[in-house]
Amino acid sequence: MILPQLEIHKISNSFENITHAHEDQYQMTIPIQGTCHFTHENKQLALPPGDGLILHPQDRHSFHIGSGDSVMIIRIKDQSLFPKTATKWREIGLRQPFDLAKVNDYFQKWTVEMLGMGQIDPMAVEEMEYRVLLELQEWIWGASNRLQLLPVNEVSDPHYSRVLDYIHAHFTEQMNVSTLATMAMQSRFHFIRSFKSLTGLTPYQYVLQLRVKEAMKQLKRSVMTVTEISFLLGFSSTSQFFRVFSKTVGMTPEQFRKEKR
Template sequence: MILPQLELHKISNTFENMTHKHDNQYQLTIPMQGTCFFTHEHKPVTLSAGEGLILQPRDSHSFHIENGASVLIIRIKTLDSNNQSHRMPEEFRLRQTFDIGKVADYYQQWASELLVPDRLDPMAVDETESRILAGVEELLWGDSSRKTCRENQPGPDFHYSRVLEYIHAHYAEPINVDTLASMAMQSRYHFIRSFKSITGLSPYQYVLQRRVEEAKVQLKRTGKTVTEISFELGFASTSQFHRAFLKNVGMTPERYRNEMRI
């Protein structure tokens, strides 16, 4: 599973790869079952289930597993020096022990989120990616990542007023979460958390809600088709429009229009 800033791979049973490196990615390798026979910078490393290893960019490595074993690999792209929220310090090169049950729960959650149809919407992808990165932070740093997040959550202020004004002016257009985060002067990850604490919705959910409210107006007052309304309001597809409308209103757009005409 590949997203703009990260990759998730679960490999099971017999597997072996050649020595290689990733120029701009950190790699977290966690054996879920059995043993992973790893080679890191030409040195053999044996990893048991739950014993993970974090590689820095450009570390040479290879590994193999045997039948009955499985391994989870998470690759995260390096970020520029102005965004420190997911940079991994050098000390994380060494092995770490992880709770396999917790890792498995996270993986199932991530896999489910990546299978939803709204992956076509860039804003939905941004939020999904941020939730996964937050989960990785939780696995690595534990409670300290939550504390850092709480310390970086501002109250409703001028910056968030600007964000809301921008959304209300541009909700029918493609909106980039990073653009909103820069307006709030936060990283994407902290922005999504802060926005939800202030509005009760994620940025993506808020935009969908605003689009649905305008769709209700157009369904009542115009003769535009559902498809026309869907694309004019920035939905990625008519099916996404139907899902969002049903979730927010409790009925399909067609039924809503018919009931408004009675």
């Protein structure tokens, strides 16, 4: 699973790599089954299931597993997961236990969600990445020690007014969270959280809601086909339009058009 700031790999059966380092990525190594024979800075480690490692960028390492063994590798580019002000990072140390049931459940959930995206919208990817990073924070820091995000902005905030005006003017176009976050004068992760607190929806959900509302108008008034409407409104595919519209309205676009005309 490859996201802009994350790589999540599950490796099974015999595997061996050569000694290497990642210039700008943290790496979480979590043995799932069998023993992971790991070398970290020339030190040999035999890791049983659930006994994980968290490596910093530039740490030299390699590992190998045998037949029937498996390991999960998570590489994280975004250093906001471990901010410099978080002194607890050093307290955790190199090795950390992981709940294998939770690890497997989350990996399955992430995989299903990623496969369900079909033709992926950039904003949907950014929001999924945000959720994955929050869940990884919980693994490392504990639920009570998640990194604190910025306070929610009020609707009267001029930056948020500009964001909402922009979304309403461009919701049929491709947009990304990073651009909206810059307009709100926040990091993208803080922006997603505060936007949801403000509107009740994530930015992507808000855009989809606007598209569905416009689709309802077009289905009642225009002679365009469902396919034409879906692409006019910025959906990545007709199947995505059907899925989002049916979930929101409770019927397919064709059924809605037949009922409302």
